Amino acid sequence: MPPPLAKQLRSAGEDEQAKTTAEILRKIRALEIKTRGLVETAFAGDYHSVFKGRGMNFEDVREYQPGDDIRAIDWNVTARMGNAFVKKFTEERELTVMLVVDVSASGNFGSVAQSKRELAAEVACLLAFSAIRNNDKVGLLLFTDRVELFIPPKKGRSHTLRLIREILFFQPQGRGTEPALALDYLNNIVTRRAVVFFISDFQAPDFSHALAVSSRRHDFVAIHIQDEREKVLPNVGIIRLEDAETGEQIEINTADRAVRHRFAQMAEQRAAELERTLRRNNIDSIALRTSEDYLPQLRSFFKQRERRLGMR
Numbered sequence: 001m002p003p004p005l006a007k008q009l010r011s012a013g014e015d016e017q018a019k020t021t022a023e024i025l026r027k028i029r030a031l032e033i034k035t036r037g038l039v040e041t042a043f044a045g046d047y048h049s050v051f052k053g054r055g056m057n058f059e060d061v062r063e064y065q066p067g068d069d070i071r072a073i074d075w076n077v078t079a080r081m082g083n084a085f086v087k088k089f090t091e092e093r094e095l096t097v098m099l100v101v102d103v104s105a106s107g108n109f110g111s112v113a114q115s116k117r118e119l120a121a122e123v124a125c126l127l128a129f130s131a132i133r134n135n136d137k138v139g140l141l142l143f144t145d146r147v148e149l150f151i152p153p154k155k156g157r158s159h160t161l162r163l164i165r166e167i168l169f170f171q172p173q174g175r176g177t178e179p180a181l182a183l184d185y186l187n188n189i190v191t192r193r194a195v196v197f198f199i200s201d202f203q204a205p206d207f208s209h210a211l212a213v214s215s216r217r218h219d220f221v222a223i224h225i226q227d228e229r230e231k232v233l234p235n236v237g238i239i240r241l242e243d244a245e246t247g248e249q250i251e252i253n254t255a256d257r258a259v260r261h262r263f264a265q266m267a268e269q270r271a272a273e274l275e276r277t278l279r280r281n282n283i284d285s286i287a288l289r290t291s292e293d294y295l296p297q298l299r300s301f302f303k304q305r306e307r308r309l310g311m312r
Contacts, residue, residue, distance in 0.1 A: 027168060028168065031121070031122060032125070032164065035122065035125045035129050039129045039130050039133055043295070043299065047127075047130040047134060048134050049306050050306050051095055051136075051195055051219070061074050061077050061085045061086065061087055063085055063086075069086075073085065074086065074087050094136055095131070095134070095194070096153045096190070096192060096193075096195070097127070097153070098138075098139045098140075098141060098190055098196045098197070099124045099140050099163065099199065100183075100186060100197065100198045100199065101120055101140065101143075101200075102120070102143060102200035103143065103148060103172045104143075104144040104145070104172070104174065104175060104176060104203075104245055105144075105175040107120065107201060107225070109230070110227055110290050111290070112228075112290050112291045115290065116201050116225045116226075118168075119290050120200075121167040121168045123223060123225075123288065123294055124163070124164075124167050124197070124199055126298070132155060135155070136155075136195075137153035138153055138159070138160060139151055139154070139194075140166060140167070141185070141186055142166065142167070142172065143177075143178070143181065144173070144174030144175060144177060145174040145176035145177060145181070146174045146181060147182055148173065148174065149166060150189065176245045177205075179198075179200065179202075179204050179210065180210040183198075183210035183214045184210055186214065193217065194218050194219070196214065196219065196221065198220065199223045199225060200222075200223075200224070201225045201226065202222075208277050208280075208281075212280075212281045215281045215283050220283050220284075221284045222283050222284070222285040223285070223288060224274070224286065224287045226287060226288065226289050226290070227289065228289060228290075231264060231267040231268075232264055233252075233254045233264070236254050237255050238251060238253050239252060284301070
């Protein structure tokens with residue numbers, strides 16, 4: 001005699017939930033293996049050489065030697081010992097790293113195998129593992145047209161895996177994009193200077209004021225996630241485009257060269273305006289595309305930043 005229908009349905013639901021959980025774990029594990037491998041072989045040194053700690057920690061004293069800075073003399077020890085002693089300091093390496101990730105509906109778009117949100121997740125994962133390997137604390141802020149999730153900075157592999165899970169699978173309530181709200185929240189809750197990686201497609205209303213405030217408080221790096229089809233339209237005749245965040249739809253004729261030119265022109269104008277805003281606020285930026293390997297761009301950015309900081 002077959003089991004009652006309710007029991008059959010419950011059993012089917014449990015099986016489906018188990019499959020979903022297994023799939024989530026599989027994706028997290030695959031991403032962890034890939035990004036940890038990159039950290040171990042190629043990226044961690046770049047990260048370590050660029051981001052400095054908050055200051056210097058007192059370690060010990062030693063006898064004064066010719067050439068030492070007299071401002072480092074410890075006068076109390078000098079008076080007790082009868083000889084000049086100077087303070088020894090070590091650099092405070094520990095940083096607070098905040099990953100601020102846009103999870104609005106426009107991030108679900110991708111004209112190739114990878115969506116913008118998937119690329120954002122992989123880059124965030126790489127940065128998180130680099131930070132953890134460098135003994136830094138990592139936190140996460142997900143936003144749409146509201147602050148969706150905040151996870152305070154902590155250390156450890158299990159914490160990092162939780163961040164990855166949220167970036168990959170978090171289901172936001174909002175669909176739009178309001179970066180100013182996220183940055184205001186960040187500035188209020190993270191009061192000490194942090195390294196902020198702001199990962200977004202920057203398809204948002206003007207938030208230059210909040211950006212300016214954040215860049216003064218934190219070491220701010222903008223990571224611009226792009227898809228080629230948002231810049232160049234293919235010639236495929238009449239198509240319907242839908243705004244993922246508002247649901248608004250329009251029909252356009254991509255066979256019309258003027259339409260394609262205007263589309264590309266508008267994309268260039270948005271990119272130029274973003275670049276001007278970032279430059280005006282002395283914010284470093286990295287442009288990544290869903291159709292390209294992101295690692296060369298990231299490494300190039302870190303190498304350039306290292307050279308620039310070394311020249312100061």
